[in-house]
Amino acid sequence: IDLLITDYSSLSIDYLGLRRPIIFYMPDFDKYNRVRGIHWSLPDEFPGDVALTEDEFGRLLKYVLTHGKLTEAGRRRQNSLFRRYFEREPGRASERLAARIRKMMDQAWPDPNGVHIMRRH
Numbered sequence: 001i002d003l004l005i006t007d008y009s010s011l012s013i014d015y016l017g018l019r020r021p022i023i024f025y026m027p028d029f030d031k032y033n034r035v036r037g038i039h040w041s042l043p044d045e046f047p048g049d050v051a052l053t054e055d056e057f058g059r060l061l062k063y064v065l066t067h068g069k070l071t072e073a074g075r076r077r078q079n080s081l082f083r084r085y086f087e088r089e090p091g092r093a094s095e096r097l098a099a100r101i102r103k104m105m106d107q108a109w110p111d112p113n114g115v116h117i118m119r120r121h
Contacts, residue, residue, distance in 0.1 A: 003064055004048075008032065012047060016078065017086055021070045022048030025057045047081035049074035 004015045004022045012022050024046050026032065043050040049070050051057035063071055070078060 005061075008036075008038065013085055016047045016082055019078075019082065021064045021068075021074070022078065023057070023060050023064060023070075023074075024048060024050045026050070026052055027054065027057075043073075044077065045081065047078045047085075 001015075002020060004012060004020065005025055006012050006015075006022065007024060007026050012024070015022060024043075029038075029042065029052050032038070040046055049060045049064070051060050060071065060074075069075065
């Protein structure tokens, strides 16, 4: 998938890890926000380009398909939010997690009786 077109889906955060264009098409934003509520502020916390009308969507889609990238504003938001959600570049996450678990297993943990014991043998 070279481009994600979505509305309010949290799938956009998963897709953000790929560093590919995302266009949010939300022609019902006002009603949706009034009824369900939005956790992100518009457009600052949406990691990509945002279209609230069909005309905006058409213009953004044409731009992304022509240039192969988001608009400058969309790229800025996407880069900012990528840093927030993905402190480290994707890859080697399992290795980092395993190292963290090993480190925790090597710590002395107090038991309920106040005696420090080692969990790992």
